[in-house]
Amino acid sequence: MLTNLLPTLTATPLLAVGLTLAAYLVGSAVFIRLGKPSWLPAILIAALLLAAILALLGLPYATYQQGATWLTVLLGPATVALGMPLYQQLPHIHELWRPLAACLPIAAALAACYALGIAWLLGASPDILASIAAKSVTAPIAIGITEQLGGNVALLMGSLLVTGVLTIPFVSLAARLLRINDERIIGFALGLNGHAIGTVRAFDISPTAGAFASLGMSLTGIFTALLLPLAWRLVGIGAG
């Protein structure tokens, strides 16, 4: 009886959707219980929990992923929805457009190039390079970029998580060494390098830091989405 139970339950996407909702809610609750540690984001707790449940149930990832499509299909409209906060930040962009316009292309390009250069020097395969190239871009946009480059979305997600979590201590270290107190600069650096995870941290510092972090996150996402796939095609890494 019990052996037949799993196929019955996985006949509809509701098991996958239910497990995802449960892991997300429990992960968020645990995160708050632990006092919102910046090195352990809620999504990491939830993902570890979900992976453990799938392993315990013996549910293959492919089966789970198929059911979870019911949730992931919403990433499309959710990415479009990011146009709303972007519009709301237009006054900030207007105010400081000169330094931001000069900094963003260089910093966003370097965020990808440093990692690609190091991985390439250490002999990573083209698949790996395509999967980590969008490591500083917010997830819904990064998934689109990685699919364009032919990378592995699962590895991208892992890279996003690691990058986001590392950005927080790195920014406080660098700000101390460079003697930077300007919340606008610190916020922008958190969002540009650490996407959504860095942006959440910036909102803990102050609303101004948060606004500049979301600005850095949105602009990096747009810039990388527009130029990385084109640059990839020109350099021909994907073909190699």
Place this chain on the structure above:
Amino acid sequence: MPALNGLLWLISYWLIGEVVIHFSGLPISSGVVGMLLLCTTLAVIGRVPASLAAAAQPLIALLAMLIMPGVVGVFFILNELAGQWLAIVAALLLGTLLSVFTTLWLLTRLMGRSHAD
């Protein structure tokens, strides 16, 4: 149902993005095209319609949950990545450290200069 109205906006912009990519052949995701079109539309209207905010805000708040099925996938490809670990970890660790320093240094220089002007 204002939220449904807003959701239809978001889905329509995503579909328009698909059409734009189909005909232009640009290597961009349709979500990004839709996002830029939505931002442009709002700038033209000059405000955020309540129905759009009713759909966009909860969707943005749920982003972390929507990407979870993808994040979980990384635990199931650990074996495939054997031998590439050093390159991946070094790239993420050193790459992020270098790019954080560059961003902060660059922006301080640029903002300092623009204030001096």
